[in-house]
Amino acid sequence: MTTTWTMLPVPEQDADELRELVAERQRSRNQPVAPAPTEVRDRELLASAVKQGALDRRPPWTAAGYAHIAEGTSITMRRIREVMQLLAAHPEQWFSTEDIVEQTSLTLEEWRSACRNIRKRLNAEFPEAPVWPNGEYAGERVWPFTVISGRSIFVRDQLYVALSAAQAATWNEVAGTDGQ
Helix, strand or coil, X not given: CCCCCCCCCXXXXXXXXXXXXXXXXXXXXXXXXXXXXXXXXXXXHHHHHHHHHHHHHCCCCCHHXXXXXXXXXXXXXXXXXXXXXXXXXXXXXXXXXXXXXXXXXXXXXXXXXXXXXXXXXXXXXXXXXXXXXXXXXXXCECCCCEEEEHHHHCCCCCEEEECCHHHHHXXXXXXXXXXX
C-alpha cells in the first residue's frame, strides 16, 4: 500500500500531537512517516488545502434552499440544477468550466451565462440562501455549490466547482436522486 499525502491545516498547538499520531500509524503500516520530496510538491499540497478549505468554509445551504433550486423554472436555475446533479453524483470532486461543458448538456456560453446570472437570481428569489458572514463576499448570498478560481489552485484559470459530501447528500435527498 502506497501512502497518498495531503495537506491538512491544523491549529499550531495541535500540530506536534497530530504529527506523532500520523507517524505512529504510518509505522504500524510499515510506511514512511513523512513524504519524500519527490512525492509531493508544495503547489499540490497548497492546492489541496485551498480546495478543502473552500469546502469547509462554505456556509451550508438548507434542504429548503436546495428544494427551491430543484423546483426552479428559470433558465438559470435549470442550468444550475443540471450542474448540481453532476456535482452531487461526485461529492468533493472539483469540476472545471471545461468539465462542466463536457459532462453536461450545457454549452460554454450557457454555463457562463448561468454563472453571470446566479447572483441576481439568488438575491431576487432565494431569501433562504445563506449569506457570507465576512471576507471578500461579506453580505453576498452563497452560491449553491463551492466555487474557486483556477488561479487559487495553480491551474488553468477557469471556474472550479464542487459540493461537499454533506451538501451532495442534501441535494440528492431533496432532488430525489441517488447521486446518479
